[in-house]
Amino acid sequence: MEIQIGVAKVNKYASGESGDTLEVIERPNGGLSVVLADGQRSGKSAKRISTMVVRKVISLLAEGVRDGAAARAASDYLFTHRSGKVQSTLNILSIDLETRTLVVTRNNPAPVLLAVGSEIRMLDEESVPVGIYRDTRPVITQLDLEEGLYVATYSDGLPFAGERSNQAMDVPAAFKRLIAAGKEPQKMANDLMAEAQTLENGRPGDDISVVVMGVVPSGEDQVRRMWVRLPL
DSSP, X not given: OEEEEEEEEEOOTTOSSOSEEEEEEEOTTSEEEEEEEEESSSHHHHHHHHHHHHHHHHXXXXXXXXXXXXXXXXXXXXXXXXXXXXXXXXXXXXEETTTTEEEEXXXXXSOEEEEETTEEEEEOOOOOOBSSSTTOOOEEEEEEOOTTEEEEEEOTTTTTTTGGGTOOOOHHHHHHHHHHTTOOXXXXXXXXXXXXXXXXXXXXXXXXXXXXXXXXXXXXXXXXXXXXXXXX
């Protein structure tokens, strides 16, 4: 088996900077973590908030701190520095090779979508953003790694796409179609973004970030590869 991660990200229309921050880090005991935060509001102020949260989480994960503890520390850090007056959603998707599990950590009212084979689940237990209260706890789900396991997380710009024209995007339905079509994670992320862009007529009303992680059959070699495209 191998892990594939697909990412698609776009700024709010006419905004010079995205309020979403996304980073990928290699875990010290094996595996990878993807950290996505969406700061309150948009533009530079939101970017400062989401960057603060992601950097705190990344630094702790790099030291071997568990995902849940890293999320709680990031929330306390934001609460302390902004006096509980600003918030950020936070999602961490981790492939932990020490335990051979997928760990999903949520501080986000929006659900995380999970597929095992043809079965689609929504991880939608009540969850609150970080930074509002002291000692905010994340919702954590841990699953054994198996081929055909896919997970998708996103910022709130995705489900709100099309809302201004009363045709808000049905993200779970779109994810289910892509799973049924057998598409790879990057293609899934691209297609979800393309559908959102179409609903928004190419002018997103909010920052949109999409992450899809999948456990797929192993490739022909053991070379690790990463592909990044950053429009300027």
